Amino acid sequence: MNSIWELDTFYRKRDIIIIGSGFSGLWTAISIKEKYPEKSVLIIERNTIPLGASTRNAGFACFGSLTEVIADSQKMGWEKTLELVKMRFEGLQKIRKYFKNDEIDFDLNGGYEILNNEEPLFHLDSVNEKLKAITGLDQTYTLKQNKIHEFRLEKSEFLIENPCEGSLHSGKLLQKLLEKCHELKVEFLFGTEVGNIEETANEVEVYLSDDLSVKADQLIYCTNAFTSSFLKKENIVPARGQILLTEPIEGLKLKGTFHYDEGYYYFRNVGNQVLLGGGRNQDFKTEETTAFETTAFLQNHLENFLKEVVLPYTDFKIALRWSGIMAMGDEKTPIVKQISERQFCAVRLSGMGVALAPKIGEMVAEMI
Structure with missing residues (x-):
């Protein structure tokens, strides 16, 4: 009582x-x-x-990678896609209006997307044209081939940069x-x-x-x-996102937030550590859950992705593994x-x- x-x-x-x-x-x-x-x-x-x-997320301050925006426009049409991009863009602006960068570790260090085929590049100009009214930039997305070497991502063919994105500390x-x-x-x-x-x-x-x-x-x-x-x-379909974080890596060249494969993979630096998450498109059914667990299958898959794509020339050890639950739908x-x-x-x-x-x-x- x-x-x-x-x-x-x-x-x-x-x-x-x-x-x-x-x-x-x-x-x-x-x-x-x-x-x-x-x-x-x-x-x-x-x-x-x-x-x-x-x-339990990855601490990305982003509003959509090039391939994600293209895929969304094909599925939902441009009107809904742009409405959504505008909401996300304005939401990020509001966060920065309310809180100082150093209070939330906000770093406008750029959002990048790795591409291994050139098809999305044919849409670059038309997507930039549509996003101009939202971001105020002539080119929200630009091809930045010189940064592939700078970030040591030599296993990747193309790199797209979006200067309006960055990272923050979710906690x-x-x-x-x-x-x-x-x-x-x-x-x-x-x-x-x-x-x-x-x-x-x-x-x-x-x-x-x-x-x-x-x-x-x-x-x-x-x-x-x-x-x-x-x-x-x-x-509403629950969608678990599994994440891993490496131990500190000496002389880490990677800086920024990165997407791959329509945003199904995402990675970033947290200081001199690398955080990688995603891959649920490898096992959709298992990941439709509200259980805060990690699976050996996806964690191994993510470690391989880290070895092959993100840190191909660097030895690393895993410091932490976790998962968060997102909500998806049609x-x-x-x-x-x-x-x-x-x-x-x-x-x-x-x-x-x-x-x-x-x-x-x-x-x-x-x-x-």
């Missing part, structure tokens, strides 16, 4: 409850409190820290967002699992156990890959909508949560 003190404070009724304290949950809370400072906002998170993909970004939330008087219940949710004409009741609940006027799901336990009808457009009189969702960020969440927060604040 709970005391009157607990029920009057921690478990009292709020204006808004957000489930999930990852990037989308935190940015949504910030956008709401900036727009409606008088509203009380509670974020409920089942883990002791934000988890999912937010603290530090989350910490700064949490600080901002505290500053705006957003409240939290960490380590708290949500059970049943009941909506009536007047309120939403969120059950934390059989005899304990918190009520609110409105509820927002920011649960990304973990949404299906709440919203069964939405088209297309990459996020699901941001009202789902009932008092419930909303902002989910399915397709592996681009860092860039999308700042803008998604604004969209939800407009909706409520």
